[in-house]
Amino acid sequence: MSTPETKRGGLPHQPPGNTLGKENYLNASRGFLSWALTLDHKRIGLMYLVSILTAFLGGGLAALYVRTELIAPGQTLGDADMYNQAFTLHGAIMVFLFIIPGIPAALGNFVLPLLLGAKDVAFPRLNLASYWLWVCGAIFAVISLATGGVDTGWTFYTPYSSSTTTSVIPIVTGVFILGFSSIFTGLNFIVTTHKLRPKNMGWFNMPLVMWALYSTAIIQVLATPVLAITLLLLIAERAMGIGIFDPALGGDAVLFQHFFWFYSHPAVYIMILPAMGIISELIAVFSRKHIFGYTFIAYSSVAIAIFGFIVWGHHMFTSGQSDLLNMIFAALTFSVSIPSAIKIWNWLATLYKGSISWDTPMLYALSFIILFTIGGLTGLFLGMLAVDVFLHDTYFVVAHFHYVMFGGTVIAFLGGLFYWWPKMTGRMYSETSGRLSAALIFIGFNLTFFIQFILGSQGMPRRYFDYLPRYEFYHQVSTIGAYITALGFMVAAYSLAMSLVRGKLAPANPWGGNSLEWHTTSPPPLHNFEGEPRSDDPYDYGDWKWDDSVEGFVRKDAEATA
Amino acid sequence: MIDVLASILQRVISIPAGIAAAASERVWLPRSVSTFAGDIDFAWDVVFWLSVFFFVLITLITVYFMFRYKRRTPDQEALPAPDHHLPIEIAWSVLPLGIVVVLFWQGFAQYVNMATPPQDTYEIQVSAMKWSWLFTYPNGAVTNELHVPIDTPIELVMTSSDVLHAFFVPEFRVKKDIVPGRYSNLWFEATEAGDYDLMCTEYCGKDHSAMLAKVTVHEPGGFEPWLKEESDYYNKGWSMEEIGEKLYNTRGCKTCHSVDGVNGTGPTFLGLYGIEHALVGGGTAVVDENYVRESILEPQATIVAGYDPVMPTYQGRLSEQDISALIAYLKSLGN
Numbered sequence A: 001m002s003t004p005e006t007k008r009g010g011l012p013h014q015p016p017g018n019t020l021g022k023e024n025y026l027n028a029s030r031g032f033l034s035w036a037l038t039l040d041h042k043r044i045g046l047m048y049l050v051s052i053l054t055a056f057l058g059g060g061l062a063a064l065y066v067r068t069e070l071i072a073p074g075q076t077l078g079d080a081d082m083y084n085q086a087f088t089l090h091g092a093i094m095v096f097l098f099i100i101p102g103i104p105a106a107l108g109n110f111v112l113p114l115l116l117g118a119k120d121v122a123f124p125r126l127n128l129a130s131y132w133l134w135v136c137g138a139i140f141a142v143i144s145l146a147t148g149g150v151d152t153g154w155t156f157y158t159p160y161s162s163s164t165t166t167s168v169i170p171i172v173t174g175v176f177i178l179g180f181s182s183i184f185t186g187l188n189f190i191v192t193t194h195k196l197r198p199k200n201m202g203w204f205n206m207p208l209v210m211w212a213l214y215s216t217a218i219i220q221v222l223a224t225p226v227l228a229i230t231l232l233l234l235i236a237e238r239a240m241g242i243g244i245f246d247p248a249l250g251g252d253a254v255l256f257q258h259f260f261w262f263y264s265h266p267a268v269y270i271m272i273l274p275a276m277g278i279i280s281e282l283i284a285v286f287s288r289k290h291i292f293g294y295t296f297i298a299y300s301s302v303a304i305a306i307f308g309f310i311v312w313g314h315h316m317f318t319s320g321q322s323d324l325l326n327m328i329f330a331a332l333t334f335s336v337s338i339p340s341a342i343k344i345w346n347w348l349a350t351l352y353k354g355s356i357s358w359d360t361p362m363l364y365a366l367s368f369i370i371l372f373t374i375g376g377l378t379g380l381f382l383g384m385l386a387v388d389v390f391l392h393d394t395y396f397v398v399a400h401f402h403y404v405m406f407g408g409t410v411i412a413f414l415g416g417l418f419y420w421w422p423k424m425t426g427r428m429y430s431e432t433s434g435r436l437s438a439a440l441i442f443i444g445f446n447l448t449f450f451i452q453f454i455l456g457s458q459g460m461p462r463r464y465f466d467y468l469p470r471y472e473f474y475h476q477v478s479t480i481g482a483y484i485t486a487l488g489f490m491v492a493a494y495s496l497a498m499s500l501v502r503g504k505l506a507p508a509n510p511w512g513g514n515s516l517e518w519h520t521t522s523p524p525p526l527h528n529f530e531g532e533p534r535s536d537d538p539y540d541y542g543d544w545k546w547d548d549s550v551e552g553f554v555r556k557d558a559e560a561t562a
Numbered sequence B: 001m002i003d004v005l006a007s008i009l010q011r012v013i014s015i016p017a018g019i020a021a022a023a024s025e026r027v028w029l030p031r032s033v034s035t036f037a038g039d040i041d042f043a044w045d046v047v048f049w050l051s052v053f054f055f056v057l058i059t060l061i062t063v064y065f066m067f068r069y070k071r072r073t074p075d076q077e078a079l080p081a082p083d084h085h086l087p088i089e090i091a092w093s094v095l096p097l098g099i100v101v102v103l104f105w106q107g108f109a110q111y112v113n114m115a116t117p118p119q120d121t122y123e124i125q126v127s128a129m130k131w132s133w134l135f136t137y138p139n140g141a142v143t144n145e146l147h148v149p150i151d152t153p154i155e156l157v158m159t160s161s162d163v164l165h166a167f168f169v170p171e172f173r174v175k176k177d178i179v180p181g182r183y184s185n186l187w188f189e190a191t192e193a194g195d196y197d198l199m200c201t202e203y204c205g206k207d208h209s210a211m212l213a214k215v216t217v218h219e220p221g222g223f224e225p226w227l228k229e230e231s232d233y234y235n236k237g238w239s240m241e242e243i244g245e246k247l248y249n250t251r252g253c254k255t256c257h258s259v260d261g262v263n264g265t266g267p268t269f270l271g272l273y274g275i276e277h278a279l280v281g282g283g284t285a286v287v288d289e290n291y292v293r294e295s296i297l298e299p300q301a302t303i304v305a306g307y308d309p310v311m312p313t314y315q316g317r318l319s320e321q322d323i324s325a326l327i328a329y330l331k332s333l334g335n
Helices: A032-036 A041-069 A080-116 A124-146 A168-195 A208-240 A253-285 A294-310 A323-351 A360-383 A385-391 A395-425 A431-457 A469-502 A556-561 B002-013 B015-023 B037-068 B086-115 B223-231 B240-250 B289-297 B320-332
Strands: A544-547 A552-555 B122-129 B132-136 B146-149 B153-160 B165-169 B174-178 B184-189 B194-200 B212-218 B276-278 B284-286
Touching: A041 A080, A041 A124, A041 A395, A041 A469, A080 A124, A080 A168, A080 A208, A080 A253, A080 A395, A124 A168, A168 A208, A208 A253, A208 A294, A253 A294, A253 A323, A253 A360, A253 A395, A294 A323, A323 A360, A323 A385, A323 B037, A323 B086, A360 A385, A360 A395, A360 A431, A360 B037, A360 B086, A385 B037, A385 B086, A385 B174, A395 A431, A395 A469, A431 A469, A552 A556, B037 B086, B122 B146, B122 B165, B132 B146, B146 B223, B153 B165, B153 B174, B174 B184, B240 B320, B289 B320
Parallel strands: B122 B153, B146 B212
Antiparallel strands: A544 A552, B122 B132, B153 B184, B165 B174, B165 B194, B194 B212, B276 B284
């Protein structure tokens, strides 16, 4: 018989609720195939995590190449072709291989069934298929690189993409396959949310991250097929000369943009909604206070998912579409700003009178509030027709979407990663290095991208290999910011890597959360829970209190019965 | 590698000078030099100051709460506070709605002005191609820099002979995509004489960032003499070689074909005439009059080995006389 305090082979002090060295999902079976063919959502989530982080590294290196090239006008590292391929690679990798699957497929896969108190997702085999489709898509991206690269930009605008001599077909095939990977995850999450909720968990007892993942899944299933069709048409045009988008073949170049943004605008919400969900969790848990305005936050996620489908034309204000369409799309675009604003106010109200921890996940969450505010407010500039015409395709737009995608989604992803890390690995990271990473990334990010708002308002066009001398200073500052950001990521990677080597063992509930994943051990057993967990209000933290001896939170009633 | 690092280091060292230079200019927006630029800047100012207000408000609240309610001991609990409050939530959902209606209206009203050209505009045809601009004036004159009279509404009728491009002059606050297979229109009225930068803002491949041109706004009375001077190559007493050189410089040839022996996107013109080319797909061709003519009018018909088929056709954009002049120029570059 062993007690929780037993020290085992080199492990440091083991708090109750920690299962390292005992039975857990990580050691339930061994060998390569036990991972490659696993049906366990937690293992699939981890495989996704490692894979998308590898993609993120690739996309990040491409970004550093781009920023370094731009440190001076003229040629710095390579020629214009190299530069065009580098920014295409950066965009395509970050969007399709990292940020779309990022939160849902990696973090979401791990936590969604845990949040539900379920054993797994509804369709474990579909889940595994989704992962391997991702790998297939990634292989096609590598093939396109090996066969000469692509220089179309991640948007594949026709007729450039139908006429360039670079490897468009492999990468488009890759994106097509990745689309199915995304659809599979979405389908799985929809069914899981509907069917696997425990008996006493109604829709309005779900943690808000589930509302976000659910809304995301709906968009994934409804919007992604349109991208798939569009890409098939593009392949047909290139491979068989069927005129669809290329005016030289009798096609319509702007039609492609309608099709493309009909998917890619909702895809922006595939990227940001799960991030908002994570922030709702982090803000509440690290304030030890019930989330404010649960119903409004939940409905705002659904509203964003719906409005997201009817605003795609705002990417095309200068494309030559009719003035009437421009007016309609501009008006609809502003509708998206309302639910986003609602979330911000509710998060601030949650902080009010809270017990605000400065742990790493919370620092990321607070960064998110500020950065997403900037990203959202600068979106208002771009929704105003006359102002957008001036700013369209300048660095202002580049800065705006990086504030939303990076300042928003990537920051929330990191917050979520540090938050659930102890649950995934059973280890704590060092708060010192974690906080340092949050600070460095915050500073580096703002240095890189805030100056790009000024650059864009001065008229600097995007996707420029070379630029007029008057823009040089801004580009230099931006490049230095990029290096600081990269340093921040290295510190974050170091923090997590060191935690695996010599991190303290994590208790079941290090943060005092009350959603169901904190009701099981760290890491969880193969089937997630011993017995059926009882769900109550996920934001009522009253049942948990801090315990110095476990350096985490324990249930008050557990102590009473002990 | 070392020299790259050295140049990067040198750039970093020069940054303080850059700060001083940047501080002496306006931070946001370039000068406004068109009749509607001022209105657009007003719309910008509205949304700018509104954003500054909300950014400062939200950041101050966040940072204040972060310090005011900081958790001092791990067991510190939150203070009692409500977890919902319907009137407040309705207020902060509805009030922003009013604000965005104002923003939409500001943006739309100014846009309508930009989108509707006045009655009597001076029309200039714009042809965009990888990677140069061609401007055709009502009297048939063609240039690759844009010249316009001051205080005159100018309407551009634009088309592209290959891929998407876009016309953008920051000081005029105008931008419009140029789409192959259709015309797009744009108008502006410049209010200050001088030279401004025209930039392509729709990604169009390798030399996208080099697809620049100057826009010269002439003082009152300066435009017509310039146009007259510019108009007629064949009555200036120029030789065919000189006319060919002028066409070479203005019609986009020089973007891809050098005359200094360095091959670019296309083969150099230096010593090209009379040599024998290897072709893509096998075979050879001698560069003679007929070959040059075919290459200009049907550039995809024969492709020289080692090059991509990227050249747009000049069918309808160069007269037979122009082609003869270009051939004469090519011959003058030797073989």
